[in-house]
Amino acid sequence: MEGILFPRAVPEGREGLTEYRARGGYEALAKAIKGTPEDIVKIVSEAGLRGRGGAGFPTGKKWQLTREATETPRYLVLNGGEDEPGSKKDRVLLENLPHLVIEGTILSACAIGATQAYLYINAEYDDAIKSITDALTEAKAAAYWGEKVLGSDFSLDIEIFPAPHNYVAGEDTAALEVIEGRKPQPRQKPPFPVTVGLFGKPTSVNNVETLANVAPIVLKGAEWYRRFGTAESPGTMIFSLNDDVNRPGVYELPFGTPLRYLIEECGGGLKSGKPLKAIMPAAPSSAFLPPDKIDTPLDHNSMREAGSALGCGVVKLISEGTCIVEEVLRIADFFTAESCGKCPACRMETSTLSMLMKKVQAGQGGQPILEQFGKILAFNKGKGFCNLIAMPGPPIESALNLFPADFEAHLSTGKCPVN
Ligand SMILES: Cc1cc2nc3c(=O)[nH]c(=O)nc-3n(C[C@H](O)[C@H](O)[C@H](O)COP(=O)(O)O)c2cc1C
Known part of the structure; x- marks a missing residue:
C-alpha cells in the first residue's frame, strides 16, 4: 500500500521544492487558500487526524478550541x-521532507x-534546522508564506526556535516557556494553551508528524485518508525501531x-537471535507487554485494551536473558x-522510585x-504540572506483574540473575 508521508520508502536526502511540487506539493495550499479556514478544520476533523506527539488528541478539535478562543493574535507552534x-x-x-512539514504548518x-x-526544533538537529531553513527560503520566494500568501488576504510569519536538548522541553507548555525566554518547565493546566498559550494568547501546539499529515488530507480528502488505518485511529504512523532489531x-x-x-x-526480528521476553510499544513510558501480545494491532484502542499504549511509536524489544529489574532501574533513573x-x-516520586x-x-x-511502588504511584496520581509524573508507573507496575x-x-x- 502507498504511504501517506513517505512517497515510496523512507526518502534518502532532502526533497527540494521542485521534487515536492512534482508530486503535488503546495497544491493543497493553493486549494485551501481559495476556501475558508473553517474548511481546513472541517476536513482535518472529518479525516480523524490524531496528534502524533504521544497522547493522540484529535487535531481538528484542538484547532477548533483555538479558533473559539476570542483573544488574538493566535499562534501555531510546531513541536519538534x-x-x-x-x-x-x-x-x-x-x-x-521539509516542504511537507512547512506546507502542513502553513x-x-x-x-x-x-x-x-x-x-x-531540537537544537541538536543541525541537519534538520539547515534543511528547514533552506526550504523556508524556497517557500517564501514562491509566496507560500510571508505577506499575502499566494496573493490572498492571509499573511504568515514563520520563525525557527531551537529547543533545548532536554526531555521536558518537548512538553507543550514547557516549549511555550522556552519561546518566551524562560527555562523549559511546564505550566500548570488549566488553562490549556488553546486558550492561554504563547504570550498569554490562544496557541495550538502540534507535533511535526501531525502537521506532516495535513497537506495530504487537505489535497486528497478525508475519505481517502480514512482508507488507511482504523476507524478510531485513521491514517498511518511512523514507528521507530532501534538497535534491538536487525x-x-x-x-x-x-x-x-x-x-x-x-x-x-x-525490523527483521531480534538482533540477539534469542526469543522475545517483552515488548514496550511506547518506550520508555508504556507498560511492558508479554510476547503473546505480538499480534496486537498498532492503534490506540487495541494497545490500551492490551494493557499498554502507543505513545509516539518508539518500540523497544527485550530479549530473553535480559533482566527486567535492570531495565526498569534504567527507566526510573531516566x-x-x-x-x-x-x-x-x-521530584519526590521519581527519586523515590529510583x-x-x-x-x-x-x-x-x-x-x-x-x-x-504501588503506594508511591497511587499517592502521586493526578499530581504534577505535566504528564512526566505518570510516566514511570506503567513500566514498573507491568514489570512487577509480568516478571516477578x-x-x-x-x-x-542480591545479585542479578543475568549479569
Ligand atoms: C515530558 C514530556 C515530553 C514531551 N515531548 C514531546 C516532544 O518532544 N514532541 C512532541 O510533539 N510532543 C511532546 N510531548 C507532548 C506535548 O506536550 C503535546 O501533547 C504535543 O506536542 C501535542 O501535539 P499533538 O497534538 O500533535 O500530538 C511531551 C509531553 C511530555 C509530558
Missing part, C-alpha cells in the same frame, strides 16, 4: 523538540487564524498493522534525571519493598 530516547521520526521528516496556521508560527529505522505503517509485522517484516524539579511531587529500584537491585528490603521472578531473584540473592 523530540528528545524521547530512540525517537527519530520528526528528525527524518524535518531533514528529508495550512494549520491558516486553519486556526494564526499570523505567526514557531518551528520549535534493521533499525523508521517505518510508516497504517494504524492497525499487527505489531508482529513491524518487528519481523520491517525519569529522575529528566524531572525538571518544578513540582515537588514529581531509590527503591536500587534497593531491589542490591537485594535489600525483601518482599515488603515491592509494595512500596526477576524481582525475587534480586531480592533473594
